[in-house]
Amino acid sequence: xxxxxxxxxxxxxxxxxxxxxxxxxxxxxxxxxxxxxxxxxxxxxxxxxxxxxxxxxxxxxxxxxxxxxxxxxxxxxxxxxxxxxxxxxxxxxxxxxxxxxxxxxxxxxxxxxxxxxxxxxxxxxxxxxxxxxxxxxxxxxxxxxxxxxxxxxxxxxxxxxxxxxxxxxxxxxxxxxxxxxxxxxxxxxxxxxxxxxxxxxxxxxxxxxxxxxxxxxxxxxxxxxxxxxxxxxxxxxxxxxxxxxxxxxxxxxxxxxxxxxxxxxxxxxxxxxxxxxxxxxxxxxxxxxxxxxxxxxxxxxxxxxxxxxxxxxxxxxxxxxxxxxxxxxxxxxxxxxxxxxxxxxxxxxxxxxxxxxxxxxxxxxxxxxxxxxxxxxxxxxxxxxxxxxxxxxxxxxxxxxxxxxxxxxxxxxxxxxxxxxxxxxxxxxxxxxxxxxxxxxxxxxxxxxxxxxxxxxxxxxxxxxxxxxxxxxxxxxxxxxxxxxxxxxxxxxxxx
Numbered sequence: 005x006x007x008x009x010x011x012x013x014x015x016x017x018x019x020x021x022x023x024x025x026x027x028x029x030x031x032x033x034x035x036x037x038x039x040x041x042x043x044x045x046x047x048x049x050x051x052x053x054x055x056x057x058x059x060x061x062x063x064x065x066x067x068x069x070x071x072x073x074x075x076x077x078x079x080x081x082x083x084x085x086x087x088x089x090x091x092x093x094x095x096x097x098x099x100x101x102x103x104x105x106x107x108x109x110x111x112x113x114x115x116x117x118x119x120x121x122x123x124x125x126x127x128x129x130x131x132x133x134x135x136x137x138x139x140x141x142x143x144x145x146x147x148x149x150x151x152x153x154x155x156x157x158x159x160x161x162x163x164x165x166x167x168x169x170x171x172x173x174x175x176x177x178x179x180x181x182x183x184x185x186x187x188x189x190x191x192x193x194x195x196x197x198x199x200x201x202x203x204x205x206x207x208x209x210x211x212x213x214x215x216x217x218x219x220x221x222x223x224x225x226x227x228x229x230x231x232x233x234x235x236x237x238x239x240x241x242x243x244x245x246x247x248x249x250x251x252x253x254x255x256x257x258x259x260x261x262x263x264x265x266x267x268x269x270x271x272x273x274x275x276x277x278x279x280x281x282x283x284x285x286x287x288x289x290x291x292x293x294x295x296x297x298x299x300x301x302x303x304x305x306x307x308x309x310x311x312x313x314x315x316x317x318x319x320x321x322x323x324x325x326x327x328x329x330x331x332x333x334x335x336x337x338x339x340x341x342x343x344x345x346x347x348x349x350x351x352x353x354x355x356x357x358x359x360x361x362x363x364x365x366x367x368x369x370x371x372x373x374x375x376x377x378x379x380x381x382x383x384x385x386x387x388x389x390x391x392x393x394x395x396x397x398x399x400x401x402x403x404x405x406x407x408x409x410x411x412x413x414x415x416x417x418x419x420x421x422x423x424x425x426x427x428x429x430x431x432x433x434x435x436x437x438x439x440x441x442x443x444x445x446x447x448x449x450x451x452x453x454x455x456x457x458x459x460x461x462x463x464x465x466x467x468x469x470x471x472x473x474x475x476x477x478x479x480x481x482x483x484x485x486x487x488x489x490x491x492x493x494x495x496x497x498x499x500x
Contacts, residue, residue, distance in 0.1 A: 034329075034332070034422065035477040036479065037056055037059040037479055039060075039061075039062075044060065049075075055480075056478075056479075056482075056488070058379060058480070061082075061407070061408060065084070066411050066412055066419070067414065068082075068084055069083075069085035070085065070392045072394055078400070078401065079400040080400065080401045080403070081391070081394060081396055081401070081402050081403065082405060082408070083404050084404075084405065084412060085392060086415070086434035087392070088391045088392045089409070089434045089437070091391055092383060092391065092402060093404070093434075093437075093444070094441065094442035094443070096389060097442050097443055097444070099385055099386050100383040100386070100389075100402065101122050102120060102383065103384045103401060104384060105401070106120070106382050110483075114309055115309065116303075117309065117310030118130060118133070118307065118310055118447060119310050120310075128295070129303065130447065131293060132290045132291070133307065133447060134447065135286075135290070136286050136287065137447050137450065137451055139450070142450055142454050143355045145451065145454070146354060146454065146458060148182060148185045148186055149182050149458045149459060150352050150354075150462055152181045153178065153459050153463060154352070154462065155181070156174065156177075157467075160495055166494050166495060166496060167495050168472060168495075169493060169495060170492050171327050171491045171493045172321075172324040172487055172490055172491040173490065175320040175323045175324050175327075176200075176316070176317065176320040179319045180199060181193075181196055183311065183312055183315050183316045184199065186282065187282055187308065187311065188282055188284055189282040194244075195244050195248075198240050198241050198244050199241055199312055241309065245305050245308055245309070246301070250301075252284050252288040283311075284304070284308060287299065287304050287307060287308070288304055311448070313483075315448050315451070315452070317483075318377040319377075321375070321485055322368060322371060322372050322438075322456055323456055324486075325371050325375035325487075326367060326371040327491070327493065328477065329370075329374070329422045330367070330469070332471070336422065340367055340464060343361060343362070343363045344461055345465075347361055348461065350465060353457075353458050353461040355454070358454060358457050361457055363424060364457050364460055364461055364464075365427070365453070366426075366427040366428070367460070368453070368456050368457065369424070369427045369436075369438075370422060370424040370427060372410075373411075373426070373438070374420075374422060376406035376410060376485060377438070379406060379484070380404070380405045381404045381405075381406075382404075383402040383403075383404070385402065386398060404437075406437050407485070409435065409437065410436060415431075415435045465498070467495050467496060467497060468496045469495065469496070470493055470496060471492075471493055472492040472493060472494065475489065475492055476489050477489070477491070
């Protein structure tokens with residue numbers, strides 16, 4: 005085990021602001037998970053791994069290449085070096101599958117979508133879904149993204165000056181509406197509340213137990229688990245999606261009877277009685293180019309709920325942390341505002357503007373370095389392997405944590421500082437992996453970046469945000485990285 009340098013993160017893990025605390029020197033202490041100094045006792049580790057995975061990592065973990073340890077009799081490795089990560093996620097990816105713990109926590113609600121499936125099932129689904137996330141499709145979603153962002157602005161415009169809002173909740177609701185409209189077209193508004201209730205209940209239900217962490221069979225772990233209601237969290241959603249899938253299947257049959265349709269993705273087909281051509285309709289109608297087969301209703305359902313979970317919350321969290329960091333760094337916020345005035349001059353951004361919104365993109369990329377929504381990835385080896393000189397046997401837990409990698413001092417100078425200029429040039433491969441890496445890199449990565457840039461550009465032209473004084477901000481690593489106590493901020497209308 006090699007330690008390059010220990011970072012003195014210290015005890016101060018929650019940042020609180022008092023009125024007038026900001027000054028010209030922009031070196032604020034950024035929010036960090038609460039963790040006691042020194043090694044964790046076994047009981048403390050178990051509590052933290054359920055409440056906040058990030059708090060289990062000691063300060064020195066940021067600069068280690070590989071951390072080998074045990075959870076009682078089970079070996080556990082954290083790979084935190086680009087060559088080792090490349091080996092696990094790309095070079096020898098066939099020897100690594102999603103961990104049993106990941107599947108155990110996610111499958112009851114998500115089913116066997118791209119996040120949880122393996123082997124030929126995963127490859128077939130990936131081929132079928134890829135066209136829905138190509139450049140042409142993503143460009144067609146841009147008007148949906150900006151329309152939903154404008155709906156939010158209209159609500160805020162009606163509020164009194166300097167009203168307080170929870171930015172995290174607002175971003176979640178906004179990205180959920182975007183996914184809903186792209187997925188369900190005219191049906192989106194009816195299903196948003198259903199999804200929000202289901203996702204909220206599911207996040208609270210899926211917590212690992214000691215038996216899960218030790219690799220006990222699922223049927224034993226479930227006897228003592230409190231997550232029995234995790235699958236039921238989506239019952240209401242499943243009923244709504246089943247009806248929509250049947251509707252799209254009928255529409256697909258109607259469209260086939262009248263010849264091919266050239267309606268763009270994400271928008272309804274025109275004409276009375278024309279079948280909907282939203283993403284759900286495309287998934288129902290899609291066929292594998294290699295086999296000619298499509299997906300069953302259950303498979304479509306699993307991919308729909310996976311896209312909802314991975315597609316709306318991760319972008320919402322990235323934006324929430326972006327607003328947080330901008331509020332602490334006025335000079336960065338000023339440069340962002342200057343770019344938006346120069347490129348857009350007050351108009352609604354379009355897909356073609358994204359190439360010119362370079363600093364906007366850099367601010368989001370730097371945010372995802374410091375606060376990666378997908379903070380940890382878990383794998384299990386199928387056969388014995390060697391990574392960075394360590395022997396890794398089947399049954400071991402292999403973790404890759406962007407939370408650690410993105411703050412490693414040997415890769416990122418002054419790693420705990422918010423500096424979008426780091427991304428003037430593309431970082432080396434496997435040093436920056438907010439969307440994963442290798443063959444299983446997130447299929448929606450381009451969509452997520454497009455969505456985040458357009459939302460940030462639309463909102464930041466009209467409003468800036470200030471953190472609520474004295475409110476504690478703590479990053480909490482659950483399924484995604486979220487602010488534990490919310491992100492209350494005051495709205496400040498820009499004066500042009």
